[in-house]
Amino acid sequence: MNFEQGPIRPPSEAESLFVRLTRNCPWNKCLFCVIYKGKKFSRRPVEEIKKDILGLKEAEEKVWMYAFQQGKEEITREVLQLVYDHDPNLLQIAFWLFRGGKNVFLQDADCMILPPEELAEVISYIKEQFPTVERITTYGRTKSIARRTVEELKILKDAGLTRVHSGMESGFDPLLEFMSKGVTAEEHIKAGLMLKEAGLNLCEYILLGLGGRKYWREHAMDTAMVLSSIDPHYVRMRTLAARRGGPLQTYIDSGEFQVQNDDGLAMEERLLLQNFDGTGSIVSDHILNLLEEVQGKLPDDMEKMIGVVNSYLSLPTEERENFSLGRRLGLYRFLNDRNDPRLFRQVEEVKAGLKKQGKDLEEFVAEYMSNYI
Template structure:
């Protein structure tokens, strides 16, 4: 048995079942990203996605049979996960691992699921929850320009269907930096998307890239990103420190002197400036990526502001 799955998901969705709704990225021009370069975007049909969901239901039954056979009363333990993988392959291992963690969370791939027609996405979510009734939490990636074009009513329909969180690559709140990296979004769109998503009752997680402005725009990057966060008030901000990858346009910009990356001390100073510039937001700061210099830089604002700043100062 086979289903389509995309290449990535957020670290916080490690225990989630992955279901591919769209293929690759409809924008695919960001100069720092190599994930979808050379790949064409396409929408998957509702029928294709439903067939994948049906396949997943059959895999669930096979994993349960393994668990029952081992005399665990149908409970999927680590031994059942290993057995499912060795007997059937990666898909069964993935589903068994999902069941091991409670079979509650699903992440819809790839880069911008909200680009689907709202009615189609609602239909997919409802079908998924009817076929896999243990599912409680659905999340996805979305671009700010796409989310800002959705009406408040459309976003509420998605929330009522079961979409509980949107992960969004904010990267920066500076229009100068956003233009430089060819993000295809603006600070205004970020704020509009953030407010609409929040008003619909959907949790919003913004990803921020310390160092993305380089030496030239470091201060601008920190201050304008803080300004957008202050206005958009996301539930989470997650740091993803810039790593300039080979075979990306940003690497070429660095090689020819157009982009000067920050050193580690400069990255941390930039993060401090951003954090101390956040005002009136109720958000959780997360640093859950191996690229981040200070992975202990986590807390909830405004209560943990002094703690976060003291970590940086130390």
């Protein structure tokens, strides 16, 4: 194919068309992150990106040729099948068109590091080439956003940028420093408020478990404080998975960082929710989150969300263990899934097997989670 694509995008952008403006992460130092380790950051020249956009356009036109061959004026399942049979390389763009061709995600980890004029030029070019596009989003590091002025951010908004996904992770300064995040709580607030003032939609990502067992309270409280100061449109919950061999491993091995267990994660999440005063939405759309049903619109759904956490924490120990294991094994999605006798029995069998092998349940869960990305 005549265009380049990066490996990472937020789950909510799975159906978007990807346009790669930069390669990898310009910071690449966060202790908990292994995604771009060993990979060098680079900015792609605007002319090269425009060639990619033309390559995507060409791919789009080819998909439409398959549709016209079948006498279709829209991309149907039959067209997808035809593309799959004859030109599987076009499948991604065919699916994108099948879903309406509305969303574009700019890769990789921090397009906000680009000069605003360059970024705006690319965004305008995308809109010119793909008039069906309604939403263009990107990842943006707090530091890169905070370096801009509101006027510069407005240039991006006017060009067609709609949303910035930003990895806040925590609002607790000592933790941000320990994790080498390279930003402070104050910068998080400044960047978040600037984006909002520029009229951009903001999605902040929070990393539950980042404080380990030592700082879970401070992490929850200060993160809630920073989130309340910004009041982002979306807060997306994520959960730390300390990848084996990642930079955090040394601190785990030395005992300086103790990975939080599932009960601790639930208490941390409850404390954060109890202290967060916002009006946006909370989303928990990730397999690593213990309680996927903690989501809703604020302020109305806050009590319901806290109620979900309380329901988990008030279960008898045996049942909490069962849910934790079943969730981590991917057998359960929601708390109530453990009411399915077949699934419950399946999890109990695994639990009994682990106990027989003398394995500690918490350690097994932590080990299992460290294999997720």
